[in-house]
Amino acid sequence: MSYRTAVTARDFHEKTRDYFASKRVLVLGGSGFIGSHVVEQLLAIGAKPVVITRVPQPKYLETPIRNGECEIHCGNLNDLDFVAKVLKTCPIVMYMAASVGGLEFNFKHPASIFHDNMTPFLGVIRLAQQSAVERFLVTSSACVYPRHCSIPTPEEEGVLDQPEPTNAGYGWAKRMEEFVGQAYAKEYGMSIAIARPYNAYGPRDNFDPEKSHVIPALIHRAMTTESDYFDVWGDGSHSRSFLYVDDFARGLIETTALYPEADPINIGTAEEIQISRVAELIGETVSKIRGRSIAPKFNPDGLTGQPRRMCDTKKAFEKIGFQAKTPFLDGISKTITWYSENANSTVHSN
Numbered sequence: 001m002s003y004r005t006a007v008t009a010r011d012f013h014e015k016t017r018d019y020f021a022s023k024r025v026l027v028l029g030g031s032g033f034i035g036s037h038v039v040e041q042l043l044a045i046g047a048k049p050v051v052i053t054r055v056p057q058p059k060y061l062e063t064p065i066r067n068g069e070c071e072i073h074c075g076n077l078n079d080l081d082f083v084a085k086v087l088k089t090c091p092i093v094m095y096m097a098a099s100v101g102g103l104e105f106n107f108k109h110p111a112s113i114f115h116d117n118m119t120p121f122l123g124v125i126r127l128a129q130q131s132a133v134e135r136f137l138v139t140s141s142a143c144v145y146p147r148h149c150s151i152p153t154p155e156e157e158g159v160l161d162q163p164e165p166t167n168a169g170y171g172w173a174k175r176m177e178e179f180v181g182q183a184y185a186k187e188y189g190m191s192i193a194i195a196r197p198y199n200a201y202g203p204r205d206n207f208d209p210e211k212s213h214v215i216p217a218l219i220h221r222a223m224t225t226e227s228d229y230f231d232v233w234g235d236g237s238h239s240r241s242f243l244y245v246d247d248f249a250r251g252l253i254e255t256t257a258l259y260p261e262a263d264p265i266n267i268g269t270a271e272e273i274q275i276s277r278v279a280e281l282i283g284e285t286v287s288k289i290r291g292r293s294i295a296p297k298f299n300p301d302g303l304t305g306q307p308r309r310m311c312d313t314k315k316a317f318e319k320i321g322f323q324a325k326t327p328f329l330d331g332i333s334k335t336i337t338w339y340s341e342n343a344n345s346t347v348h349s350n
């Protein structure tokens with residue numbers, strides 16, 4: 001049976017189900033890693049997802065398209081006349097389109113990442129205002145936080161100092177998207193929700209080692225290495241809070257429905273995991289699959305970025321009753337299983 005999100009209607013608050021039921025929802029970025037899970041979850045709660053995508057037959061939406069459950073419009077987000085025609089038919093807009101990549105990609109491309117994220121966003125939120133949409137979701141990121149932030153990190157620190165320098169282009173773009181969302185709420189009374197998710201991982205991620213985040217990069221390397229070890233950047237002491245894609249998508253949907261206050265909410269887990277533990281777990285799981293010992297080899301001179309990252313989950317629980325449900329060990333094994341079953345199509349350029 002083909003892979004599909006494990007989240008069902010029961011996983012959502014009744015108010016969220018009622019809010020989205022039978023509504024047309026424009027899901028920008030809806031054919032990608034996160035967006036395709038959001039589309040499937042919206043279908044599970046009775047919404048009508050509408051997706052603008054650059055690829056005519058997005059592979060992760062094959063089933064909903066075949067079943068006529070999901071409306072696809074193929075075009076470019078910077079073509080505002082095209083976007084306006086679709087947007088005006090949708091009362092809810094979930095903006096998740098992003099040019100995103102791992103640490104190295106971010107470090108090398110601050111200008112193009114800032115440009116490629118800001119340009120379509122500014123055009124689309126203006127169209128949404130002119131079209132008087134009912135609700136607009138801004139999808140920010142934990143990248144907004146400064147290098148030496150509190151651990152765990154409360155939302156207030158999202159505007160302090162400057163974003164972690166190794167992901168400056170993306171961090172500033174996300175700070176600007178949050179500010180623009182708040183400005184449209186203030187000037188035009190728009191109903192804006194702002195979600196600030198932490199490091200995503202899971203099935204359908206980008207496993208391209210040049211561009212990917214740590215978990216897909218290490219899984220790809222461990223599953224393809226011909227030696228008995230796989231390289232890891234850094235000495236493994238750096239830490240992150242990882243959020244399984246099903247919880248990530250559900251967090252965006254709950255925030256959109258339940259917290260349109262133009263006030264950022266962290267979406268993540270209260271778990272801080274060192275990269276050494278991530279690499280060990282991937283090594284152990286892959287060794288079982290490949291039937292021989294495959295271990296991580298740490299390179300202390302590798303690019304490492306923010307020393308520590310841990311999500312403060314209090315506000316998300318207080319405001320929208322959100323808690324992540326997928327334990328890290330389960331998430332990692334599901335991701336490696338998906339990789340093994342889809343290895344030929346895991347490295348994608350977008």
Ligand SMILES: C[C@H]1O[C@H](OP(=O)(O)OP(=O)(O)OC[C@H]2O[C@@H](n3cnc4c(=O)[nH]c(N)nc43)[C@H](O)[C@@H]2O)[C@@H](O)[C@@H](O)C1=O
Pocket residue numbers: 100101102103104106141142143167170198199200212213214215217218231232233234238239240275302303304305306
């Ligand atoms: C949420 C946010 O997060 C991203 O920042 P990041 O958390 O630093 O991203 P990352 O997953 O690429 O690295 C996490 C850690 O893992 C270590 N690490 C070891 N070995 C590999 C490795 O082989 N590849 C990568 N990528 N990292 C490695 C690496 O040295 C670092 O300490 C933003 O780029 C941005 O995209 C964003 O949205």
